[in-house]
Amino acid sequence: MSIFEYNGSALVAMVGKNCFAIASDRRLGVQLQTIATDFQRISKIHDRVFLGLSGLATDAQTLYQRLVFRHKLYQLREERDMKPETFANLVSAILYEKRFGPYFCQPVIAGLGDEDKPFICTMDSIGAKELAKDFVVAGTASESLYGACESMFKEDMEPEELFETVSQALLSSVDRDCLSGWGGHVYVVTPTEVKERILKGRMD
Amino acid sequence: MECVFGLVGNDFAVVAADTSAVHSILVHKSNEDKIMILDSHKLIAASGESGDRVQFTEYIQKNVALYQFRNGIPLTTAAAANFTRGELATALRKNPYFVNILLAGYDKETGPSLYYIDYIATLHKVDKGAFGYGSYFSLAMMDRHYHSGMTVEEAIDLVDKCIMEIRSRLVVAPPNFVIKIVDKDGAREYAWRESVKDATVASA
Numbered sequence: 001m002s003i004f005e006y007n008g009s010a011l012v013a014m015v016g017k018n019c020f021a022i023a024s025d026r027r028l029g030v031q032l033q034t035i036a037t038d039f040q041r042i043s044k045i046h047d048r049v050f051l052g053l054s055g056l057a058t059d060a061q062t063l064y065q066r067l068v069f070r071h072k073l074y075q076l077r078e079e080r081d082m083k084p085e086t087f088a089n090l091v092s093a094i095l096y097e098k099r100f101g102p103y104f105c106q107p108v109i110a111g112l113g114d115e116d117k118p119f120i121c122t123m124d125s126i127g128a129k130e131l132a133k134d135f136v137v138a139g140t141a142s143e144s145l146y147g148a149c150e151s152m153f154k155e156d157m158e159p160e161e162l163f164e165t166v167s168q169a170l171l172s173s174v175d176r177d178c179l180s181g182w183g184g185h186v187y188v189v190t191p192t193e194v195k196e197r198i199l200k201g202r203m204d
Numbered sequence: 205m206e207c208v209f210g211l212v213g214n215d216f217a218v219v220a221a222d223t224s225a226v227h228s229i230l231v232h233k234s235n236e237d238k239i240m241i242l243d244s245h246k247l248i249a250a251s252g253e254s255g256d257r258v259q260f261t262e263y264i265q266k267n268v269a270l271y272q273f274r275n276g277i278p279l280t281t282a283a284a285a286n287f288t289r290g291e292l293a294t295a296l297r298k299n300p301y302f303v304n305i306l307l308a309g310y311d312k313e314t315g316p317s318l319y320y321i322d323y324i325a326t327l328h329k330v331d332k333g334a335f336g337y338g339s340y341f342s343l344a345m346m347d348r349h350y351h352s353g354m355t356v357e358e359a360i361d362l363v364d365k366c367i368m369e370i371r372s373r374l375v376v377a378p379p380n381f382v383i384k385i386v387d388k389d390g391a392r393e394y395a396w397r398e399s400v401k402d403a404t405v406a407s408a
Contacts, residue, residue, distance in 0.1 A: 030322070033339065039328060057326040058293060058296070058322065101297060
C-alpha cells in the first residue's frame with residue numbers, strides 16, 4: 001500500500017460566484033482499521049484562506065504547524081493577512097525544500113483574493129502547483145472526485161447551490177472509496193461569512 | 205502481541221494494557237507495567253518496541269516534570285500530548301521511535317481526555333482508542349457498549365468485556381492485564397487482571 005493511502009482522505013474545493021467551497025471527509029484510518037470519524041482535514045489560515053491537507057496525517061499535522069507559524073510571522077512583519085496566491089507559493093516552496101525526503105501530503109488551498117475573486121489550487125507532494133478555474137481534488141478518492149465534479153460543476157453557482165453540488169460530489173465519490181468517508185465537512189466561504197456544515201453520509 | 209486500550213468516562217479516563225514482555229517465542233515476564241504515571245494527573249500507556257517504549261516514555265516523563273519545575277504549573281493533557289507528538293515527529297525522519305501511545309489525563313478546567321498518538325506521530329483526541337492486534341477486538345467491543353458519560357463501574361465492566369474478548373479470540377492472547385485510572389483525585393493503579401501468575405522461584 002502506498003504511503004499516501006496509509007490514513008485515507010478525500011478533499012475537494014470548488015469555485016462559485018464570488019464564493020468558494022472546500023470539503024473533506026472525516027475518516028482517520030490506519031490502513032484497513034478506522035481510528036476516528038471526526039478528523040479535521042481543513043484548517044483556516046485566516047478568514048479568507050483555507051487549507052486542506054490530504055495524505056499522511058502525521059505530515060499533514062507537521063506541515064500545518066509549520067505553515068501557521070510562517071503565516072503568523074508574515075502577519076507580524078507585513079501587518080496584514082496573506083493573499084491566497086502568496087500562501088500557495090509559500091506552501092509550494094516549503095514542500096520543495098524537502099524535495100528528496102518529502103512530506104507525503106497533497107494540499108488543497110482555497111481563498112478569496114483581491115476584489116473577492118475566489119482562488120483555488122492544489123499541488124503534489126513536492127509543490128507542483130495546479131491552478132484551476134473550476135474545481136480541484138485530492139486524496140485517495142481523487143479519481144472518483146474528478147468524475148463527480150466534472151459532471152456536476154456549473155459556472156457561477158450561488159453559495160447554496162455550490163454547497164449542494166460540492167456535498168453531492170464528495171459523498172458520491174467517497175462511497176466508492178473504502179479508505180475515505182464517514183461523513184463530510186463542508187466550508188462555504190463568501191466575502192461576508194463562513195458557513196461550516198457537517199454532512200452525514202454512509203457511515204462505513 | 206501487545207494490547208493497549210482506553211476510554212473516557214464521566215469524570216475520568218481509564219486505560220488498560222497487557223503485561224507480558226515477549227521476545228520472539230519467549231515470555232520474559234508477565235507482570236511488566238506498560239502504563240507509566242506521567243505526573244499527578246496523567247497516564248501514558250505505551251506499546252511497541254520495548255527499548256524504545258521505556259526510553260521514550262521516561263524521556264517524556266522527565267521533560268514534563270522539568271516544565272513543572274521551571275514554570276511552577278503542570279502541563280495540560282493537550283500540551284503534554286502535543287509535546288509527545290512533536291518529539292515523535294522530530295525523530296521520525298532521523299531515528300524513529302516505534303512506540304504507540306495512549307495518553308490519558310484529567311484537567312480541572314476541561315475534564316478527562318484521551319489522546320491517540322501513533323508511532324509515526326499522528327495525534328488525535330479520541331473517546332476510545334486501542335493499539336495492537338487486540339484493538340480489533342477491543343475497539344469493536346467499545347463501539348458496541350460505549351456511551352459518553354459512563355460511570356467507573358460501567359467503564360471497568362466494559363474494560364473487562366474487552367479483556368475477555370481478547371483472551372478468548374486472540375491466538376497469542378496475553379494472559380494478564382493492568383488497569384489504571386485518572387480522575388480529579390489523580391492517576392493511580394486500579395486493578396490487575398491476572399489469569400497466569402509468574403512461577404515462584406524455589407528458595408535455595
